[in-house]
Amino acid sequence: MTRDTPVDGALAAVNGWLRDAEPELFPFDAALRAIQTTGKHFLPGSLSAVLDRARVVCPDGAAVLRAFLDCALDKKDGRYGYRSYLCLPLLEDLVRPPRPRIAVTELVGLLVADALRYELAADRDGPATLPEERPDAAVRHKRLRYGLRLLNGYAPAGTEDLDVDRLSHADGPDVPELEKALESLAPSVDPVVAQRIELSMQPVYVLHDEYLFLRVLQSYETVFTALVSGTREARDLLRRGHPEGAVAALTGAAEQLDRASLLFSLLATMSIGAFRRFREYTEGSSAIQSEQYKRFECLCGSPREDRRLSPAFDSVPSVAEQAAADPDSITLAYLSARESRACTPRQWAALDAALARLEHSHQHWKATHHSLAARMIGDAPGSGYTVGVPYLDDCLGNRLFWRLGEQYLPMSKEPGQP
Ligand code: HEM
Structure with missing residues (x-):
């Protein structure tokens, strides 16, 4: 039979x-x-x-x-x-604001915890992925270690008691203990959230590493949601004459981006060979289509015309439309506050430092993304139909607050800007 x-x-x-x-x-x-x-x-x-x-x-x-x-x-x-x-x-x-079911940090933690659970289960149960594509013990240990460090930063409910240092010591994590710790996370999760996370794993192919790829992308998308909320709040507070509140919101956004940077380290453990194979079937899907990322950018300041007319915004038509209908941004709110001398010198200093910090975090994000992309795809085109890494080379020169670069924010001066 x-x-x-x-x-x-x-x-x-x-x-x-x-x-x-x-x-x-x-x-x-x-x-x-x-x-x-x-x-x-x-x-x-x-x-x-x-x-x-x-x-x-x-x-x-x-x-x-x-x-x-x-x-x-x-x-x-x-x-x-x-x-x-x-x-x-x-x-x-x-x-999604205004009534999110869980916090951004919690969802990121749960997505990472799920990716770790998958790594552990692959060894135990040998799921249906092609076995020759599974990471070897050294890579797996590195993956678990980065994942644990991320969990430490995100702490979904239940991980408060995780002794990350002990579980992720240099010789590799204590797998049985780690399994126990991850198991203990599951029941604490809201069943609605648990179901959504489960249903959101729909790989295009059957290679082990695509699981990690998807969970990292989903985690970053979740972080981008926080960037959109934080920058929108900063703009509105600045408009309403609360520079201190704007500083706090900007600092929160920069912290979100910095804290997430370990996601790139985690993703860098992906096998280049496996990635290139499953990537044959991801053509047409690229984070250049991320609406949240471009919303965040527009909330900081309208992009230059050449970028607005490039694949960057051709790939997100609804964001381009929204930005045209409501071009207000932190940059415009800042310029009008300068014009009306709305802040004290101390407030300006704090605001400029917070803007520079976010600019710096974003530059750092782009540089890390660029080097990972170059390592993974070399000179192949992007799955979002750009020329690939040369497109990302150009993106490195962009600044969020470019209009403030010349007069107020040296950090935001773009290469070639007078
Ligand atoms: C193996 C890892 C990765 C590779 C090889 C890669 C490669 C690329 C390439 C080639 C582009 C240019 C657009 C195109 O696809 O044609 C791009 C854009 C982009 N990627 Fe990645 N990427 C990787 C991981 C990630 C991750 C984890 C994120 C987080 C969400 C991300 C976010 C973005 C964003 C936001 C853009 C648009 C940049 C812009 O238009 O300014 N990428 N990526």
Whole structure:
């Protein structure tokens, strides 16, 4: 007798579900297992057809089921891109102001904890990924160590008692203890959040390292949400005459970006060979399409015309439209405060230092991203249809607060600016 494959299991489960089509009873586990076993790029036609039928009967109110199916079927629909690859429709409202379900730092911690759990489970259970592509013990130890250090910085509920130094000592983490610690995180998580995190893992292929890639990108996207909130708050406080509040919001944003930089160290443990292989199927999805990143940039200051008319903003048409409709930014609020002499010399000094700190953090982020990208793709083009690393070379010269560079903020002076 032949054993049922995960795809057979999902076909039977979804076909069975279609009889009553109760959204709460949708067999998410079976569908997800099948997607993770084949990779979204290789979803068999029979499975995408049955998922599509589920989508047709899915009531409008069943937002999670609809988002899950839309993400799963993005390639079949010809809609595949960064948002659907990262399953952002399942994650982003968890941290959306004004009533986020959990804090940004907590979601990042949970995403990282999940990536670590996957690393541990790969050794224990040997999941369906191609085994020759799994990291060796040295890489895995490094990965767990960086992950633990990140968890230390983010502390999702339950990690307060994690003795990171002891668990991640130089000879490699104490795996059984670490497993126990990560296990103990699971029950403390809000079941809605846990389900969203689980459903948001829809790789395009079957290589082990794509799991890490997705979780790191999702973590950064979550951090970008905090940058948008922080910079919007700073602009509004400056407009309302509260420079101290603006300084605090700007400093908070810079801290978020700095704290996240270990995510790049974690991602740098990814195998270049594996990345280049699964990247064959991510074409059309690139973080150049990240709306939050470009929103953050526009809240700092309108980009120069050459950047506004470049692939940077062609890739995020809705942000370009919003920015044209509401061009207000920290830069404009700052210039009008200067014009009306709204702050004392001490307040200006604090504000300038906070702006320079955020500029510096962002420059550092771009430089780290650039060197990782160069190592991973060499001279290949980007998956977002740019020329690749030469595009990123140009981005290094951009500054968030470029309009303030000449007169007020030397840190923000762009190369070539008079
Ligand atoms: C293996 C790792 C990575 C590689 C090889 C890589 C490569 C690239 C490339 C080539 C571009 C240019 C656009 C294009 O795709 O054609 C780009 C843009 C970008 N990447 Fe990455 N990236 C990596 C990781 C990340 C991560 C983890 C993030 C965090 C979200 C990220 C955020 C961005 C952003 C925001 C842009 C747009 C920059 C701009 O338009 O100013 N990248 N990346």
